[in-house]
Amino acid sequence: MPAYIYPSGSGADAWTTLATTAQTVPTTVILNPSSGPGSVQDANYVAAIAQIHAAGGKVIGYVSTSYTNRALSAVVQDIGTYLSLYNVDGFFIDEMTSDSVTAHVQYYQSVYNYIKGLSTAYAVTGNPGTNVPELYASLPVADRFVVFENGASQYASYAPQAWQANYPTSRFAHIVYGATSSSRMQNIVQGAAALGAANVYVTSKGVDPYAALPKYWNLEVSAAAAN
Structure with missing residues (x-):
């Protein structure tokens, strides 16, 4: 889940809540200090990551690619900076293309192979x-793909590609924002597996949806645990 929340004050409470969540359901938290790793280590993030790890969760670092418009050298530099500053378990490669253009596929395969190297x-x-x-999945260019990140109204008409049925649902994730009611959230969490994704995050937030946890978070954790 995208935890673009600075871990101080109420933000620290949110990270503590995520650590509690990790004790109940498998939890991967996306770390994003500054649209990337930033340039200096922040003790608050170090402590927040340690909390997640102590609870059995994982933390992956946010890396922007700007749909291949960002130089590979800059992507590699971000990866190295994360590893020098924070104890991360992997990387969230954002702004990935979704087409079959050879140069695009090769770009993400290069990033993937570099990380796995x-x-x-x-x-x-x-x-x-x-x-x-x-x-993208067969090469692969990632271990897991967010194949839906959009609003709850768009999710109502979402359908996975037929080929996804040949792969484990653990390789796919859905991120849904603007699900304002807890009942809508529960329907999304309960139905994600049938739409090909074992990993799902739902929030009621619309504007800046990842800057805070939704108010129905405890209900969402319960729905995920029961699913």
């Missing part, structure tokens, strides 16, 4: 935010 243990999640060609 550092350690095969690092998890790589790609975020195209929409369905992708099967080639």
Whole structure:
């Protein structure tokens, strides 16, 4: 889940809540200090990451790619900076393309191979935010894909690609924002697996949806645990 929340004050409370969540359901938190790792270590993030790890959760670092418009050298630099500053378990490769253009696929394969060359243990999640060609999964260019990131109203008509049925649902994730009622959230959490995704995050927030946890968070955790 995207925890773009600075871990101080009420933000620290949110990270503590996520640590509690990690004791109940499998939890991967996306770390994003400054649209990337930032340039200096922040003790508050160090402590927040340690909390998540102590509870059995994982933390992956946010890396922007700007749909291949960002130089690979800058992406590699961000990855290295994360590893020098924070104890991360992998990387969240954001702004991933969703087409079959050879240069695009090769770009993300290069990022993936670079990360796995550092350690095969690092998890790589790609975020195209929409369905992708099967080639992305078969090469692969990531271990897990966010194949939906949009509003709850758009999610009502979402359908996975047919090829996804040949892969474990654990390789796919949905992020849904603007689900204002707890009943709508519960329907989304309960139905995600049938739509091909074992990983789901739902928030009631619309504007800046990842800057705070939704008020129905405890209900969401319960729904995920029961699913």
